Amino acid sequence: VVMDIFKGKTTAAEVARQYDLTVSEVEGWIDEAQRSMENGFKARPKDIREQHESELRETREALGEAHLQIYALKKFKRLLDEDENS
Incomplete structure (x- = not known):
């Protein structure tokens, strides 16, 4: 309208x-x-690029944290399984 x-x-x-x-x-x-x-x-292309780079950085950090959590949980599970088998 x-x-x-x-x-x-x-x-x-x-x-x-x-x-x-x-x-x-x-x-x-x-x-x-x-x-x-x-x-x-x-809005300048540089500003938009900086915003996208910042979002990408945050996403990579979150992915890294998730990866570490999965790794730690798997290791913890292996340790529990070893204790149960002992």
Whole structure:
């Protein structure tokens, strides 16, 4: 709906009437959409890359912790099995 307003296909007042909203609610949507689009253009590829690298680092750390837990549980199970067999 907001894109239709941006394209000039309709107005905020028409949308408000059609969806039983106030004009200020529709204008709020328009403002929010404009801010979101502006922020999208402001994001630099370097910032996005740093964010992805950070997420990848966190994922690798979590995977490493899970691997250590599995290793420790397997070792603990082997020790318990040895005690039962003794």
